Amino acid sequence: MNRKSFTVGALALLAAVAAHAQVTITDPWVRGTVAAQKATGAFMHIKADEDVRLVSGTSPVAGVVEIHEMAMDGNVMRMRELKGGLPIAKGAEAELKPGGYHVMLMALKQPLAAGEQVPLTLTFEGPDKKTFTREVKAPVRALGAAPTGGMGGGMPMQHKH
């Protein structure tokens, strides 16, 4: 390979990297668990400079990660998977919080205690349908630290898939 073709290749690679939307994730956290608890939620604020979708995630502490929403089913609050992912409009901040959208960590491999850091790899889909990932480290907050409803207080939630 001569020098010129190498330079062109490098520039093409840079352009491909820069083509992804800028996604900013702030205040990530994970609700702590008690012994034998197999699921919990991860919460954060997400902003992007293009229309994107949060489509999936992975974490070394969980066997299964899903993107969930809370919704009323009759007069019972339930959570369910957002099959198409969570749309995040350009410039708007999506808030993932207890009682609302959340990243569901299931089949937990270990209890999560306050102060630990949970690595999350989140996959987004851009307007061009291409996917890209963002890594965050979400600190664990003690169960019940946030006095909001929904997933608070260690109440068992009903899952409906």
Ligand SMILES: [Cu+2]
């Ligand atoms: Cu959930």
